[in-house]
Amino acid sequence: MSTLQAQPLRAEASAPAPVDYRRARRAETRSGYFFLAPWLIGFLLLTAGPMLASLYLAFTDYNLFRDPKWIGLENFEKLFNDSRYLQSVKVTLIYVLVGTPVKLAAALAVALLLNSGRKAQGFYRSAFYAPSLIGASVSIAIVWKALFSDGGIVDLGMTGMGFQPGGWVGDPDKTMPMMILLATWQFGAPMVIFLAGLKQVPRELYEAASVDGAGALRRFWSITVPMLSPVIFFNLLLETINAFQVFASAFIISGGAGGPAGSTLFYTLYLYIRGFGDARMGYASAMAWVLAVVIGLITWVMFRTSKGWVHYSGETK
């Protein structure tokens, strides 16, 4: 996390006379908090406060109409006996563990493709990026559902290729591929980041490797991947966290119920159903905290293991 910390400012060098140093420092701190105030208030009221509140609620039975009742670990015990909860965990994990790598692989492949051509790269880059802007919108969820329903273009295409007819929307085995395709369709954002990373890779490295007789695949594994590893790591982290939070598309495609047969019951959706549909706020808070802890752990593990495979070139401190 070291790079995430604020870098020391060079300003001190030119601070006024040493006598006034303390007073100036205090004045700086006052100004600092003056400027920081909006964020600080927001952080305390909209982030830190609610986090603590929901930690408390996770140990209560609360339905908004009665005061919260302390029930200890009961919510957590119930969670792990709740088959729909376990289903939502499964659905979300598959989506994250399969969808994210697929999306990133697509992004990297296209980035490599675009990087190897020169002309019109800007055009393709922009065009491929467009889905990332609108992919999470309700409009696209509606379109996606139509494309994959009975008699939709995917059904027609697959039937034409000799597969059994039938839309994907109604088939619990195919809704997950459908959702992953929707995520993959939005490969543009990580692709743009990959492209920016690829530009930083010195061409001389490739040329030297070519001279040494390394093939394309070899060059990819021993130059591109290591040189790109910070970007891969960044994309992986970002996309993993985003994937955990998918909501609008699942909500629209399943009509808010996570169906068919719970196959699109994403964690967020189930949390919404329990918290806001059944008014079981305590239970939903427990769900939220389990997720926060899991995401925290995943992030921690990613940062820890990243030391082994992420190579920072000299200029990054």
Next chain:
Amino acid sequence: MKNRPLLAAAAALCAVSFGLTACGGGDDPANASGEDKAAAGPVTLNYTWWGSQDRADRMTKAIAEFEAAHPDIKIKPNFTDYEGYWQKRATEAAGGGLPDVMQFDFSYLRQYADRGALLDLKEVEDGVDLSGIDDSLLPAGEIDGGTYGVPIGTNALAMYYNPDLVTQLGVEPPKEGLTWDEYNAWIKEASAKGGGNVWGAGDYTGVLWLFDMKLRQEGKKLLDEDGKLAIEKSDLKEWLASTDELRQSGAIVPADRITQISPMSAMGAKLTATEMSWDNFLAGYLKDSGAAKIEMLAPPTTDGEKGLFVKPSMLYAIGANTEHPEAAAEFVDFMTNDPEVGEIFGTSRGVPASKAQRDAVAAEGPDAQVLEYEKAIAEDLDESPAPLPAGFGTLEKELLRLSEEINYGRMSVDQAVEEWFTEAEAALEQ
């Protein structure tokens, strides 16, 4: 009371922060909208219901009638399908923002009334005229001495069949008074001839009220007087397993077809030749399927017992948070008692509860058919269900969901039974 100080502190801090942003500029979001509503002019009521396109069409007409008669009140209509309807209401109730006037279901009335989300109509002076409504029906809307719902109609369970589809399949239509086994055999035969395009029926075991009817036929009850479950797990297991063979042999509509046509019914989408549901669904079926005629008869029986009963089909309720209780009551009164509204809806909201509307129902076409049906079953009726406990809606919803899981082959009947009992007991405890 435990976390009051915490919330209060957060609330106070929040209020302070609003003050800050308000000072910050002219764009204070707080009064950006909503305020203009208080301006003089006609009162606007939010009104919401669940139902099919047919109901929406009739509603549009009824609302036009009302607005013509009450130029000072404007209705903003809104509707969804049944399941989405309750999810939305739950969220709104939590935020104290229910619509002014709502179509309500017997299964959910107590839950909302208990939480203080509904207006006691007795508190509205010159409110809804209940004098024309049958005395035996009024208790359906009464909870702990308050009147929270106005019953606007009654319905009973029925079996429908689409004669065109039956002919097309080349089978005999189902007969009055058949047993469950005979009905299942009929479904099997019809589906076999449908060749994967049309089926005899959908899996009816997901409908809680049909299960209730079956229990009544066996002399049992779903709930005891305290509103607790009065059945054994074996009862539910037997019921859900009764269509096992049909499911396995592909004799009922595959679950994925049902999912894709949702929110339409299988009968409305002409996927099945028969369907069992409430007798006020006829109009919706006709509209959705475009069929010229749909026949009605009594559902299957057990040892000659029909187990049929009449219950309030729907009620009207007013949100406790409404700013215009008088206007809302005025609207409910109109929708409940006005003869022209009665004529517009016919029996599609159930057989009208108020005498004025009942008399206005045309004695021809589908409405006559429904009246005829209720008359035919009237002699042999079971008692009407007592007011339903809070959480009953969850019982209905869960059975439907678990049935879907079974039909997708994701769950065994045993698992479904276990899960339904867990969910049902938790819901009834709330």
Next chain:
Amino acid sequence: MSTATSTATAAPLTDQRRPTPPAPRRQDGARARSLMVHALSLVILAVVLYPLLWMVMSSLKPTNQIIGDPSLLPTEASLDNYRTALAGIGGISAWTFARNSLFLAVVSVIGTVLSSAVTAYAFARIEFAGRKLWFALMIGTLLLPFHVLIIPQYIVFNKLGLINTFVPLLIGKFLAAEAFFIFLMVQFMRNLPRELDEAARIDGCGHVRIFISIMLPLMRPAIITTSIFAFIWSWNDFLGPLLYLNDPEKYPLPLALRLFVDQTSVSDYGAMIAMSVLALVPVMLFFFLFQRYLVDGVATQGLKG
């Protein structure tokens, strides 16, 4: 995260596309390869754009020809669906929904830009006690799932009687709740020459003056990027309005679309698709006008769409 930092430091927002010297043409193989690249790119382009094209084309078809018709081109194009869509739903015109969306988006942009810029200035230019701690916490909120917050936030707004107002949707924007934008602006400010504000300080200017008259004008590119993203995120937001707004009169477009899904998906598919198209128009417009800012913003900061 550090890569974002490094790419950003290496190449500030606008000069992402440094002209690369054209690769010397070596052999015929290069030309063939370039052709291949183009062909592949075109195939990908077709796949990527198909859903959008389908949406626009379908909105011109009558309802019963949308599903089950493999041809993209409508046999006879008509704007009927748009007429129905614009008429709105539940007695509320589509313009009302659009106005709500626009109001929310514009106020979001103002709030986000102001609060993020002020916060970023504190982090980037003022040396105050606790700065490192707060900065780390701010970055930490980037990784925090929003789930943990929605329930208690909802409860508080509920107790304050603010459900069914725009306040819960906007208050966070004025309090710099979106750490991405702060981060973006901090990175940008760090690349601005310090000599400018140091000179101003020596002249006796306070932080407020420096911020307003020196920093803000220089931050134009970062402000534009922030504005565009803040606008689009607000425009597409579904969960927030879903939780906080009850009255259809206050619905922004995504919720209005959901009403369409609920009420007309069977009867008027065409109008629903037309409404979907209309809901995307402003986003696409932004995309065409500002694609460079958008794409470069992503390239340097890892902003998600």
